[in-house]
Amino acid sequence: MAIVSILLLTLFEIKILLNQKEKTIIMKHLKLTTLLLCTLLLFTCRNSDDSSPVPPSRTFDDVRQDFSQIDFTTGNNDIALRNHFNFIWNFRVVMPDVDFTNNNRPLIVTLHGGVSISDPNAHKHTDCFAEPGFSALDPIIISPNADQLSWFHAYNVEFVLSLVDLAKEFLPVDPNKIVINGYSDGGNGSWYLGETRPNFFSAAIPMASAYGSYHQNGTARTMPIPMYVIHGENDDLFPLADIQDWVMETTDVGSDITLDVAPGLTHYEPCEYVSYLQNASDWLVNHVWN
Numbered sequence: 560m561a562i563v564s565i566l567l568l569t570l571f572e573i574k575i576l577l578n579q580k581e582k583t584i585i586m587k588h589l590k591l592t593t594l595l596l597c598t599l600l601l602f603t604c605r606n607s608d609d610s611s612p613v614p615p616s617r618t619f620d621d622v623r624q625d626f627s628q629i630d631f632t633t634g635n636n637d638i639a640l641r642n643h644f645n646f647i648w649n650f651r652v653v654m655p656d657v658d659f660t661n662n663n664r665p666l667i668v669t670l671h672g673g674v675s676i677s678d679p680n681a682h683k684h685t686d687c688f689a690e691p692g693f694s695a696l697d698p699i700i701i702s703p704n705a706d707q708l709s710w711f712h713a714y715n716v717e718f719v720l721s722l723v724d725l726a727k728e729f730l731p732v733d734p735n736k737i738v739i740n741g742y743s744d745g746g747n748g749s750w751y752l753g754e755t756r757p758n759f760f761s762a763a764i765p766m767a768s769a770y771g772s773y774h775q776n777g778t779a780r781t782m783p784i785p786m787y788v789i790h791g792e793n794d795d796l797f798p799l800a801d802i803q804d805w806v807m808e809t810t811d812v813g814s815d816i817t818l819d820v821a822p823g824l825t826h827y828e829p830c831e832y833v834s835y836l837q838n839a840s841d842w843l844v845n846h847v848w849n
Contacts (some may be wrong), residue, residue: 619643619721624631626725637683648718651682652730653690661796665698665843666726668719668760669787672743672767672829674705681705686771688766688829689740692836696843699730710741710748719752723759736848740764742829750786757783762847763790764839767826769797771805779808785815785847787839789832791824817842 584713614820621641629638636652655664669689671681678684682704689700701722706716719739726732739760741749753763754772766789772780776784790802799820806818 599769610710617641617643617645619738620657623725623728625767627729631730635683635686642718642721644714648722649679649682649704649706650722651700651702652726653686653688653702655699657697658705659731663731663733665696665738666723666732667693667698667700667729667738667740668723669698669700669702669746670710670739670741670745671702671705672741672745674744675707675710677707679704684743684746684829687740688832688836693838693840698727699732699734700729701726705744708742711751713722713846714757715748716752719748720756720759736843738762738764740766740841741768742766742832743768746770750782753784753786754782755778760784762786762843764836766832766835767791767794767829769801772809779805779814781812782809782814782816786817787842788816788818789821789835789839790818790828791821791828791832793823794826796826817846 561817563631580832594741622640623758625640626764629640631652633656636654638652640648640650642648667689669685671685673681681752682702685702689702693700702841703715703718703722705715710716710719723737727734727737737760739752740763743766746765747770749763749765750768750770753760753765762784763786768788768790774780787807788802788806790797790799792799803818806816810816817840821832822837824831832838
């Protein structure tokens with residue numbers, strides 16, 4: 560309103576000082592300016608009154624605090640945790656039925672497939688293979704939901720690594736026995752995270768996957784951690800021959816890779832791969848953690 564008052568006073572002074580012709584020209588311009596400013600002031604006031612509340616900002620310390628207050632019980636714990644981006648992380652934590660006194664457990668992070676499909680329960684579908692497949696280890700299993708983003712996406716990389724950090728801090732986890740596992744898209748993600756974030760994981764177990772990582776000169780890169788690769792003989796999405804070629808290439812340059820082929824199995828039957836994860840569990844105990 561102060562702006563409007565100043566403009567009105569200016570109009571009055573010009574009316575006194577200028578002749579009629581000059582006054583008419585200037586008055587037209589100033590009346591238009593006054594109208595525009597008044598409209599702007601009214602619009603600004605309306606927006607100020609109707610503005611939606613801004614969500615409070617969060618830090619990772621807030622996430623840590625919330626995670627620390629979760630009461631994890633034996634079996635499945637389905638969690639929705641607001642992250643430091645003010646979005647929701649959905650994930651499942653499976654706690655083994657053991658005495659945790661001086662008994663830190665291996666941590667298995669298992670990544671689901673079909674990430675492009677909108678499925679709020681996608682992370683729960685790993686239960687048919689991961690839980691029975693790794694049961695001999697009595698591990699803590701964490702299965703995150705990709706929220707329709709690739710496991711290569713920076714948001715999901717942050718998600719997975721944050722869960723590892725939170726689990727190490729607040730759950731009875733053996734920091735030397737953390738494994739990244741996944742099926743299909745999740746298998747590709749376990750290759751990627753095993754290659755690019757080796758400080759977080761002692762081993763990777765990709766299943767039904769397709770991968771390849773090469774230097775600019777075309778030579779295969781060496782995988783920095785041991786990997787146990789499980790693949791169906793009749794995989795109709797990611798042909799066995801492709802993963803065999805890649806495993807041979809990266810093994811030739813020094814990678815520690817074991818390929819376990821499942822005779823007769825196809826891509827779309829993840830629950831049939833339990834016995835191969837049991838083989839991978841033995842491999843972890845006798846080859847990686849011994």
